[in-house]
Amino acid sequence: MATTLPRNADVAEQLELLADLLELEGQDAFRVLAYRRAATRVRETGGSIAQLALDGKAKSLQGIGKTIEEKIVQIVEKGEIEALTKRKGTIPAGVVSFMRLPGLGPKTARRIWQELGISTVDELRQAAEAQRLRTLTGLGAKTEENLLKELAKTPEPAQPQRALLGAALPAVLAAVEELRAHPAAEKVSEAGSVRRRRETVRDLDIIATATDPDALTTHFASLPWVAEVVARGGTKATVISYDGLRFDLRVVPPECYGNLLQHFTGSKDHNVALREEAVRRGLSISEYGVTTVETGDVFTTASEEELYEYLGYRFIAPELRENAGELAAARRGELPELIELGHLKGDLHAHSTWSADGKGTIEEMALAARARGYGFLAITDHSHYLRDDRLGRQDAEIDALNERLAPFRLLKGIEVNIRADGSLDVPDEVLAERDWVVASIHVRHSSNPTERIVGAMENAHIDCIGHLTGRKIGKRAPVDLDFEHIVEKALETGTCLELNSQPDRIDLRDAHARLAGEAGVRLVITTDAHSVGALAYAELGVAQARRAWLTKKHVLNTRTWPQIEKSLRR
DNA sequence: GCCGTTTTCGGCCCGACTGTTTTCAGTCG
Numbered sequence: 001m002a003t004t005l006p007r008n009a010d011v012a013e014q015l016e017l018l019a020d021l022l023e024l025e026g027q028d029a030f031r032v033l034a035y036r037r038a039a040t041r042v043r044e045t046g047g048s049i050a051q052l053a054l055d056g057k058a059k060s061l062q063g064i065g066k067t068i069e070e071k072i073v074q075i076v077e078k079g080e081i082e083a084l085t086k087r088k089g090t091i092p093a094g095v096v097s098f099m100r101l102p103g104l105g106p107k108t109a110r111r112i113w114q115e116l117g118i119s120t121v122d123e124l125r126q127a128a129e130a131q132r133l134r135t136l137t138g139l140g141a142k143t144e145e146n147l148l149k150e151l152a153k154t155p156e157p158a159q160p161q162r163a164l165l166g167a168a169l170p171a172v173l174a175a176v177e178e179l180r181a182h183p184a185a186e187k188v189s190e191a192g193s194v195r196r197r198r199e200t201v202r203d204l205d206i207i208a209t210a211t212d213p214d215a216l217t218t219h220f221a222s223l224p225w226v227a228e229v230v231a232r233g234g235t236k237a238t239v240i241s242y243d244g245l246r247f248d249l250r251v252v253p254p255e256c257y258g259n260l261l262q263h264f265t266g267s268k269d270h271n272v273a274l275r276e277e278a279v280r281r282g283l284s285i286s287e288y289g290v291t292t293v294e295t296g297d298v299f300t301t302a303s304e305e306e307l308y309e310y311l312g313y314r315f316i317a318p319e320l321r322e323n324a325g326e327l328a329a330a331r332r333g334e335l336p337e338l339i340e341l342g343h344l345k346g347d348l349h350a351h352s353t354w355s356a357d358g359k360g361t362i363e364e365m366a367l368a369a370r371a372r373g374y375g376f377l378a379i380t381d382h383s384h385y386l387r388d389d390r391l392g393r394q395d396a397e398i399d400a401l402n403e404r405l406a407p408f409r410l411l412k413g414i415e416v417n418i419r420a421d422g423s424l425d426v427p428d429e430v431l432a433e434r435d436w437v438v439a440s441i442h443v444r445h446s447s448n449p450t451e452r453i454v455g456a457m458e459n460a461h462i463d464c465i466g467h468l469t470g471r472k473i474g475k476r477a478p479v480d481l482d483f484e485h486i487v488e489k490a491l492e493t494g495t496c497l498e499l500n501s502q503p504d505r506i507d508l509r510d511a512h513a514r515l516a517g518e519a520g521v522r523l524v525i526t527t528d529a530h531s532v533g534a535l536a537y538a539e540l541g542v543a544q545a546r547r548a549w550l551t552k553k554h555v556l557n558t559r560t561w562p563q564i565e566k567s568l569r570r
Numbered sequence: 571g572c573c574g575t576t577t578t579c580g581g582c583c584c585g586a587c588t589g590t591t592t593t594c595a596g597t598c599g
Contacts, residue, residue: 028571029582030571030572030581030582031571031572032571033571033572033582034571034572034582035571037571037572038571038572062572062573063571063573064571064572065571065572066571066572067571067572068571068572102597102598103588103589103596103597103598104596104597105596105597105598106596106597107595107596107597108596108597137590138589138590138591138595138596139589139590140589140590140591142588142589142590143588143589143590146588146589263584266599268599271583271584272583272584273583274583275583275584276582276583278583279581279583280574280575280576280577280581281575281576284583284584285584286583286584286585287584287585288585
């Protein structure tokens, strides 16, 4: 049974730990790197890596070869990689945690352990206090001081919470606009993970060129929403906003703006892979330019498009820059034409005041949807609030609105609950009358989720499965699903999978949405809006869809309602 | 350990910063 297989995250964790231990042993750095790369690849794979390894197909993934595939099989069969079990016996767990302290790497951690016999964090603190670390060559008073400072921090080094894209994106786009409005500014763009539209981000990077860099950083540091200026120089400023977001502005020379924007957009893995390919062709890439090694000629450009072109690639949208096959596709000219916000013709999951937590009336929601240029909006209030005669009364309200708002169309939808036993909380004869039915799990999330979802798909009245994994980013982990099985059933039954755009859900995750799209599952991008403002979350869902390589044709609600209706199973 | 439009062997991104050094190793992003 697939449910007994280890999760990708668990496999990745073992590979990562093995890399740590090999590094502490002083093994070849490239071998260590290979394990780390494999761990990243596993983490970002949508399907079950354990199943792939059992089938002998994990090798087809970039960065995973015969040896690591065998080690993944070991995890399935024995619960742990043998080499890992062996090393856990010889290297104390405390030494691994040394390595995680800022400024302490594997080399130093190993020497402290081997040469001073220190193997716990407590012993490390005592040794630093007793000034024993400085007896090692290469370590001095400063190292001891920094280390003690690190160790004095709160016992649980509460790592800076990553912000949701839903909070960060509007903030950074507003900041970019404010900077562009300044007379000293020339080009301004967001960069980093927020430009790649990752679901969560840490720092918000902005890259700019300016006629007067100092004037621009000064302006930036004095914007009204800035709570704290962490640092400000002639070409760089770091500030923290009142809502706790950290912004980095870098003003760069205009002639290599393209090189720098590309560099600071990342991802790191994308850039490393880009540079490795370049090395094979006698080029050396840095943030300052592309050097032809033989001649020493340096290519700089103000345009990121020109940079990719110079290197022999089609322009790669920032959302794709994760070293997940985009470089090969760009070289062959086979990148997908990614979906855009403007392609959406309507929203298929929205709530109204008929749900207790809905903030907008049906009319308000309809008008807001129409104002966005949509042709339709499905009102999918929770089944729980539509008992007795309420569904009929809601339908009458929708009928009246449809007469007034035509050709705009409100759909009579519903969001039914998939109960813990897998049954639906609305009878089939009621579902049969609805225009659009979303089925979602809201209770007992982790109790047989795959079986419950697959069961719901088998009901021909269900059009779509809502927020599949039930995750709340940073609060509730996604449920453990057999995603391949769900994809299979979605294809067989024609059920859609929702890409829910709520900022803390963004559910499906990118790797899963990509897998589903490649398999041919019909996807819908919905907002699950509980207020008129929330309809704008569609931008987040589209961003995630782009990260999943999805095009207009993968997403059902890029079509008009009559086109969609014709394609539904009934 | 992985990988291949110059390689199945011999490579494996690049630069900034820090602390310790008198020219560099380790760490970080």
